[in-house]
Amino acid sequence: DAGITQSPRHKVTETGTPVTLRCHQTENHRYMYWYRQDPGHGLRLIHYSYGVKDTDKGEVSDGYSVSRSKTEDFLLTLESATSSQTSVYFCATSIQGGDEQYFGPGTRLTVT
Amino acid sequence: QKEVEQDPGPLSVPEGAIVSLNCTYSNSAFQYFMWYRQYSRKGPELLMYTYSSGNKEDGRFTAQVDKSSKYISLFIRDSQPSDSATYLCAMSEDNDMRFGAGTRLTVKP
Numbered sequence: 001d002a003g004i005t006q007s008p009r010h011k012v013t014e015t016g017t018p019v020t021l022r023c024h025q026t027e028n029h030r031y032m033y034w035y036r037q038d039p040g041h042g043l044r045l046i047h048y049s050y051g052v053k054d055t056d057k058g059e060v061s062d063g064y065s066v067s068r069s070k071t072e073d074f075l076l077t078l079e080s081a082t083s084s085q086t087s088v089y090f091c092a093t094s095i096q097g098g099d100e101q102y103f104g105p106g107t108r109l110t111v112t
Numbered sequence: 113q114k115e116v117e118q119d120p121g122p123l124s125v126p127e128g129a130i131v132s133l134n135c136t137y138s139n140s141a142f143q144y145f146m147w148y149r150q151y152s153r154k155g156p157e158l159l160m161y162t163y164s165s166g167n168k169e170d171g172r173f174t175a176q177v178d179k180s181s182k183y184i185s186l187f188i189r190d191s192q193p194s195d196s197a198t199y200l201c202a203m204s205e206d207n208d209m210r211f212g213a214g215t216r217l218t219v220k221p
């Protein structure tokens with residue numbers, strides 16, 4: 001267990017509202033990732049970070065932004081939530097890019 | 113065509129059976145190959161991590177990678193009810209990691 005926590009664990013929000021999910025790690029891993037998991041699609045990368053203030057887009061980044069002001073925290077923001085963003089969101093960390101990744105417990109987000 | 117193909121199952125086997133899980137992929141640049149296990153409503157946990165072609169064994173689990181065929185496998189020997197979970201294959205090149213959709217496995221006592 002890489003000491004990864006996510007908050008909140010569950011959230012229900014309305015279409016059009018902003019939402020921020022937080023990932024916190026205690027392992028001092030350089031890389032952090034945000035994924036979404038949907039039936040039939042598996043895990044898809046939204047954004048990742050390779051250091052403080054260093055981020056890049058993943059496969060499904062539209063509608064999402066991220067920030068990393070400290071090594072241990074990686075925030076995912078939905079500026080204006082849509083029903084298509086209803087999903088389970090997982091944070092992950094790794095020591096280096098390409099290394100095995102360690103996952104948090106997930107956040108279940110429902111957008112009504 | 114998806115970049116990583118994985119049979120979603122479900123797969124149901126009796127306790128003690130040998131289980132074979134497989135993935136195929138299309139991107140020949142993938143260098144690192146992983147298998148994750150995910151219990152219901154939990155995050156994925158790493159089972160096996162391999163680099164390039166060959167076999168890797170860890171207890172009851174064996175991972176095989178055949179880069180020439182773009183095919184990876186996970187074998188579970190003497191399967192147990194506690195192995196019931198969804199198994200995800202994953203592969204990466206640097207920061208680009210792609211996952212299969214997962215195979216749901218049930219091991220019946």
